[in-house]
Amino acid sequence: MASLRQVVFNQSLTSNSMKPTVLAILIGVVAIGGTIWYSGRSTVAPVADAGNVSVTDGKQVIEIGVKGGYSPKVSTAKANMPTVLRMTTNGTFDCSSGVTIPSLGIRQTLPPSGNTDIEVPAQKAGTTLDGVCVMGMYNFAVNFK
Numbered sequence: 001m002a003s004l005r006q007v008v009f010n011q012s013l014t015s016n017s018m019k020p021t022v023l024a025i026l027i028g029v030v031a032i033g034g035t036i037w038y039s040g041r042s043t044v045a046p047v048a049d050a051g052n053v054s055v056t057d058g059k060q061v062i063e064i065g066v067k068g069g070y071s072p073k074v075s076t077a078k079a080n081m082p083t084v085l086r087m088t089t090n091g092t093f094d095c096s097s098g099v100t101i102p103s104l105g106i107r108q109t110l111p112p113s114g115n116t117d118i119e120v121p122a123q124k125a126g127t128t129l130d131g132v133c134v135m136g137m138y139n140f141a142v143n144f145k
């Protein structure tokens with residue numbers, strides 16, 4: 001059994017040494033929280049052209065990588081043009097291979113690897129197409145300008 005003096009000593013030692021630990025945890029929480037907040041903001045804010053949209057023979061192709069989500073998450077495309085969403089899987093065995101675009105009634109199961117073209121009718125300027133996996137976990141957006 002510890003004497004009273006030892007208990008008091010141990011407690012004061014513990015509380016003194018805990019202060020920097022608590023401070024470090026607080027700093028860590030603020031830093032991680034700030035990073036999550038910042039990265040969350042950057043996906044919502046308009047992003048620069050991801051360079052994944054090309055036009056060939058009057059047809060627009062939007063390339064989107066599919067594996068554990070969609071990349072890029074936001075694409076900028078031209079309005080009033082027949083469009084193809086080229087979904088590229090590469091060893092994709094997660095639910096992002098089941099892609100839906102609810103506003104167009106599109107539901108497509110992608111092979112584990114390869115390109116799958118999804119035809120999209122010409123969209124008006126200002127339209128945003130939202131794509132989401134079958135489970136509603138992963139999403140992407142295409143803004144038409």
Ligand SMILES: [Cu+2]
Nearest residue numbers: 095133135137
């Ligand atoms: Cu999912």
